[in-house]
Amino acid sequence: MERPYKVKSKQKMPKNPRINIPKSVKQYIFQRDKYQCQSCGKTNKEAKLNIDHIIPLAKGGSNDISNLQTLCSSCNQKKKHHFDSRFRRSFEGIRQKKTSHNRVEFRQG
Numbered sequence: 060m061e062r063p064y065k066v067k068s069k070q071k072m073p074k075n076p077r078i079n080i081p082k083s084v085k086q087y088i089f090q091r092d093k094y095q096c097q098s099c100g101k102t103n104k105e106a107k108l109n110i111d112h113i114i115p116l117a118k119g120g121s122n123d124i125s126n127l128q129t130l131c132s133s134c135n136q137k138k139k140h141h142f143d144s145r146f147r148r149s150f151e152g153i154r155q156k157k158t159s160h161n162r163v164e165f166r167q168g
Contacts, residue, residue, distance in 0.1 A: 074117050074119075075116045075120065075122065077116055077122075078122050080110055080127070084110075084127075085110050088124065088127050088128070089108065092128060094108065094129070096108065096134055097128045099133070099134055101133075106133065107131065107132045108131055109131070109135045110129065111127065111128050111129070112127060113127070114126055
């Protein structure tokens, strides 16, 4: 009989490798986020903007565009490699709906 795999509670997530984000992807993220910091709202005319990982690579985050956001240099420096829910990008026009079985669906609205 197979024993179930046990996960130690203090086990660290494997760190994903850092890659150079292609210029076209950076441009897409800036356009999607309307050239605004997703934390404080500063625009590219008010501050230098950076591409940031919402969930840091060191915490198991990915390089997928859904995990990238625009932050100004100041907010990005405050965030560092920590995860802070205030830095999550908001999705305009999408709302969450709990379904039966406690699943969450995202619907355009």
